[in-house]
Amino acid sequence: MSETKEQRVLQFVLQNAIRGDPKSVIDNIDKYCSQREWAMNVGDQKGLILDNVLKESNPNTVLELGTYCGYSTVRIARLLKPGARFLTVEFNPAFAAVAKQIIEFAGLKDKVQVIEGNTQDIIPQLKKKYEVDKLDFVFVDHWKDKYLPDTQLLEKCGLLAKGSVVLADNVITPGAPEFLKYVRTCGRYDCTNYPSFLEYMDERDALEKAVFRG
Ligand SMILES: C[C@H](C[C@H]1O[C@@H](n2cnc3c(N)ncnc32)[C@H](O)[C@@H]1O)NC(=O)c1cc(-c2ccc(F)cc2)cc(O)c1O
Numbered sequence: 001m002s003e004t005k006e007q008r009v010l011q012f013v014l015q016n017a018i019r020g021d022p023k024s025v026i027d028n029i030d031k032y033c034s035q036r037e038w039a040m041n042v043g044d045q046k047g048l049i050l051d052n053v054l055k056e057s058n059p060n061t062v063l064e065l066g067t068y069c070g071y072s073t074v075r076i077a078r079l080l081k082p083g084a085r086f087l088t089v090e091f092n093p094a095f096a097a098v099a100k101q102i103i104e105f106a107g108l109k110d111k112v113q114v115i116e117g118n119t120q121d122i123i124p125q126l127k128k129k130y131e132v133d134k135l136d137f138v139f140v141d142h143w144k145d146k147y148l149p150d151t152q153l154l155e156k157c158g159l160l161a162k163g164s165v166v167l168a169d170n171v172i173t174p175g176a177p178e179f180l181k182y183v184r185t186c187g188r189y190d191c192t193n194y195p196s197f198l199e200y201m202d203e204r205d206a207l208e209k210a211v212f213r214g
């Protein structure tokens, strides 16, 4: 069976990165995806913004929606303090399999729980099945038309508290207009836009930080 792009990214990491070194995993994915095959990782420019917003938040409990190959998962996990909890949700089994291997190669297997499933099914299970009380930081990077319903679902499930940070990728390209309108006008979030560029391209993109007012 012919290899997928995601399997080629994994092979490149296994052959070129240093086992147990998250930065070399990140750098090699960026190298492959900027020089050989584009892939929908958050990338190094938006990744730096993600790093900084995450450091500011210094979270105990993190949720990522849309793992893909685990690039942002590695970026986040490498910055978490000991004892922090990090759950990431991916519904494509092939992508989840690649992500698990990349996370393990980076030496971060014990810091991340990869959950295979659909966010709309997993979010309502977080309190009881996954023993999550509140989420301090949520990185939203899955189907762009799911950003709004899943943010509202997080609210409904009582998973956000005063100060919870919701950071969304791709609010310009491909765009998440309904999500942006909601967080900026519903009165429950303090929003900040971080203009940047689409991963590995010159197209404009941005991250949006929405801090829950409680
Ligand atoms: C959606 C993907 C990311 C992943 O999310 C998983 N997923 C989805 N919905 C769910 C769910 N409901 N539950 C669990 N997992 C879920 C999926 O399987 C992908 O692995 N991301 C993107 O599509 C994406 C696309 C672009 C992009 C930009 C310009 C172009 F010309 C073309 C594409 C850039 C980006 O930066 C992205 O992030």
Ligand SMILES: [Mg+2]
Pocket (backbone or CB within 6 Å): 040, 041, 042, 141, 169, 170
């Ligand atoms: Mg993205």
